[in-house]
Amino acid sequence: MSETTCATAAEVGLLLANRFADAVTEGPGPVGDTCLYVTPEKIVDVVRVLRDEQRFDFLMDETCVDYPDREPRFEVIYNLYSLSTGVRVFLKVKADDSEPGVPSITPLYRAANWFEREIYDMFGVRFAGHPDLRRILLYESFKGHALRKDYDATLRQPLIGPADGPDHARRHG
Numbered sequence: 001m002s003e004t005t006c007a008t009a010a011e012v013g014l015l016l017a018n019r020f021a022d023a024v025t026e027g028p029g030p031v032g033d034t035c036l037y038v039t040p041e042k043i044v045d046v047v048r049v050l051r052d053e054q055r056f057d058f059l060m061d062e063t064c065v066d067y068p069d070r071e072p073r074f075e076v077i078y079n080l081y082s083l084s085t086g087v088r089v090f091l092k093v094k095a096d097d098s099e100p101g102v103p104s105i106t107p108l109y110r111a112a113n114w115f116e117r118e119i120y121d122m123f124g125v126r127f128a129g130h131p132d133l134r135r136i137l138l139y140e141s142f143k144g145h146a147l148r149k150d151y152d153a154t155l156r157q158p159l160i161g162p163a164d165g166p167d168h169a170r171r172h173g
Contacts, residue, residue, distance in 0.1 A: 009034035062115035101126030122147035
């Protein structure tokens with residue numbers, strides 16, 4: 001455990017930027033909160049420092065945003081909160097959908113298990129070292145990843161059946 005816990009999100013940002021100078025840079029985020037870009041190779045180390053030394057004991061959310069015109073096209077976003085200090089920090093990792101993917105933080109926060117499965121299911125981003133990376137919201141034979149901005153919403157899925165029901169014209173034009 002660290003001797004000192006940072007009192008503000010800005011102090012946490014400085015601590016991480018100094019300790020991981022080659023892997024952490026400031027990024028855009030909600031007003032008043034600290035948001036940092038972290039390289040995929042260092043995300044587990046950065047999250048471990050936050051949890052073990054800075055008492056960030058709550059993974060509020062782990063989500064993803066698709067930017068199809070960027071390379072890499074995805075940002076995995078971690079929303080970490082310290083219940084004891086009331087400080088919140090956002091971490092962002094730029095990612096694509098190739099192997100091996102972003103290292104999983106499931107060993108550090110059990111809640112990451114389902115968050116990462118949801119990201120995989122909806123966006124196709126893989127998490128290296130995840131204990132059970134498979135679909136969580138959609139069925140296994142679902143084609144594609146529904147929250148990608150290039151997902152074809154008119155695509156007929158295997159379990160949906162033919163588009164010839166009595167109300168098809170009313171619902172789908």
